[in-house]
Amino acid sequence: MSYDVPTQEMLTRDSVTIGVDAAVYYRTSDPIATLSRVNDAHMSTRQLAQSSLRNVVGTRTLAELMTDRHGIAIQVKHILDSATLFWGIHVERVEIKDVRLPREMCRAMAAEAEAQRESDAKVVTAQGELDASVAFQKAADELAGSPTALQLRYLQTLVKISAHDNHTIVLPFPMEYIKKKLQK
Incomplete structure (x- = not known):
């Protein structure tokens, strides 16, 4: 059998309210125990699935919930399976289908x-x-x-400048000449 755990508003460990959808897949492994040990094994399994999911989500932060859905599903499955075994119910699998964040949280995360x-x-x-x-x-x-290398680099720069449609005329003037004039 399968059971879609209805969307529930849950509070994470870091106080974020989220909506979680899940599905639980289970089967009856001992029909006599299912009929004799609990009044309604299927309803009890469904209620236990809801509360177990809520409890596990409450122990995780939002970041953990978003990155470790599989780990959360395994933890919920283990809790359910150990509790329902006495009722003759075996939980095959738990799937976390969707995690919904509040709109303002989505906006804040996008801005971050x-x-x-x-x-x-x-x-x-x-x-x-x-x-x-x-x-x-x-x-x-x-x-x-090397003054010669410096002069060659200077000339290369002038060639690059003049390659564009430029109306400015640049005349190279040796720096040594200026230095000699200033010393006199």
């Missing part, structure tokens, strides 16, 4: 996720800028040792 993505993007950008500045410093150190 967006903020986390923006934060991660800023970290990546900052790391890229740091790597670029280290590379520029190494290039500057290399070029500082």
